[in-house]
Amino acid sequence: MIREGERKMNYNITTIPGDGIGPEIVREACKVMDKVGVVFGHHFQYTEVLMGGCSIDAYGVPLTEETLETARKSDSVLLGAVGGNVGNSRWYDVAPNLRPEAGLLAIRKGLNLFANIRPAYLYKELAEACPLKKEIIGDGFDMVIMRELTGGLYFGERHTEEVDGVMTAVDTLTYNENEIRRIAVKAFDIAMKRRKSVISVDKANVLDSSRLWRKVVEEVAKDYPEVTLTHMLVDNCAMQLVMNPGQFDVILTENMFGDILSDEASMITGSIGMLSSASMNESKFGLYEPSHGSAPDIAGKDIANPIATILSAAMMLRYSFDLDAEANAIEAAVQQVLTEGYRTGDIYSEGCEKVGCSRMGDLIAERITK
Numbered sequence: 276m277i278r279e280g281e282r283k284m285n286y287n288i289t290t291i292p293g294d295g296i297g298p299e300i301v302r303e304a305c306k307v308m309d310k311v312g313v314v315f316g317h318h319f320q321y322t323e324v325l326m327g328g329c330s331i332d333a334y335g336v337p338l339t340e341e342t343l344e345t346a347r348k349s350d351s352v353l354l355g356a357v358g359g360n361v362g363n364s365r366w367y368d369v370a371p372n373l374r375p376e377a378g379l380l381a382i383r384k385g386l387n388l389f390a391n392i393r394p395a396y397l398y399k400e401l402a403e404a405c406p407l408k409k410e411i412i413g414d415g416f417d418m419v420i421m422r423e424l425t426g427g428l429y430f431g432e433r434h435t436e437e438v439d440g441v442m443t444a445v446d447t448l449t450y451n452e453n454e455i456r457r458i459a460v461k462a463f464d465i466a467m468k469r470r471k472s473v474i475s476v477d478k479a480n481v482l483d484s485s486r487l488w489r490k491v492v493e494e495v496a497k498d499y500p501e502v503t504l505t506h507m508l509v510d511n512c513a514m515q516l517v518m519n520p521g522q523f524d525v526i527l528t529e530n531m532f533g534d535i536l537s538d539e540a541s542m543i544t545g546s547i548g549m550l551s552s553a554s555m556n557e558s559k560f561g562l563y564e565p566s567h568g569s570a571p572d573i574a575g576k577d578i579a580n581p582i583a584t585i586l587s588a589a590m591m592l593r594y595s596f597d598l599d600a601e602a603n604a605i606e607a608a609v610q611q612v613l614t615e616g617y618r619t620g621d622i623y624s625e626g627c628e629k630v631g632c633s634r635m636g637d638l639i640a641e642r643i644t645k
């Protein structure tokens with residue numbers, strides 16, 4: 276595991292290709308990282324493990340303790356995707372905790388990944404896919420949603436009972452100040468690597484948990500005088516995302532608000548094959564994965580878009596290893612192939628050159644420079 280402020284030459288990465296297109300896209304991300312290694316003088320050592328349907332086939336469970344331990348001991352984890360067609364009875368005619376996707380929840384819990392980071396970036400070349408009007412898109416947008424992942428309404432006590440003859444369901448939304456502080460620190464750290472603006476999203480006009488959220492976020496902000504902090508109510512934020520997305524840099528928010536807003540933000544980019552994500556714990560350790568699933572409909576055909584996974588690898592370099600120049604080099608190479616007109620099928624448009632998954636990986640790797 277990397278300690279705060281530490282930089283090194285050798286990095287141990289656990290790779291979890293998973294199911295469907297997972298092995299194809301992870302292969303391309305490793306290809307690009309290897310080129311970064313050559314150009315910048317690092318060595319990325321990969322340990323490949325099974326998770327999801329392939330782990331069920333091999334071991335009968337979606338995640339083994341050994342796999343979790345391998346991930347825990349490494350510097351970071353790169354994941355493709357898990358899961359298959361729900362028609363696959365071998366994986367799905369079983370209890371929910373034995374299905375492929377249960378591996379995802381178990382690894383996030385096992386590694387204590389409480390901070391979910393999802394960028395939403397609009398490439399000028401792909402602006403046609405954005406469902407917003409041109410005048411709203413303006414010069415595009417480039418934001419990151421920092422979502423608290425292990426607290427709040429989804430993890431609070433819940434029950435359903437009959438009260439005075441009426442069925443009544445209760446869900447509890449709980450946050451303590453430590454849970455808020457640690458996610459706020461992550462958001463401000465990330466803002467320091469970006470345009471130094473945090474918009475903290477809550478519902479402080481109604482919820483006590485949001486009022487505590489606001490208070491703690493303001494305390495954390497005092498340690499980051501260079502970062503501008505603004506508060507925004509969640510209903511307003513949902514509107515602002517489709518009215519003026521260019522105003523956002525880092526959005527910091529709790530679990531349920533983040534669940535909804537991050538999906539909204541990703542949809543306005545219009546390109547699921549381009550969206551990266553990360554989940555991190557208190558140290559610099561993270562699990563990096565594309566936002567999309569295992570796309571079983573196109574698996575094994577060499578037509579998947581590997582860019583979301585390649586950009587997830589760039590996030591790993593930036594956030595887990597503090598290799599900012601190397602991350603920038605990957606993002607610049609992705610930008611360059613798009614500018615040159617290369618597209619996988621999912622982002623193809625008239626006049627571009629259609630390429631497969633492995634060729635896209637080659638093109639990006641070839642364009643990595645210092």
Ligand code: NAD
Pocket residue numbers: 296355356357358359360361376379547548564566567568569570571572573578579580581583621
């Ligand atoms: P999906 O994201 O896998 O696919 C949705 C659509 O987008 C499909 O048409 C697919 O072909 C396309 N697509 C997705 N990624 C693409 C890429 N990189 N390049 C080109 N096209 C791409 O979602 P789904 O079909 O709802 O789910 C398929 C499986 O993935 C299910 O088993 C689901 O549970 C699982 N899943 C896993 C994760 C994860 O591992 N984190 C996330 C979501 C879904």
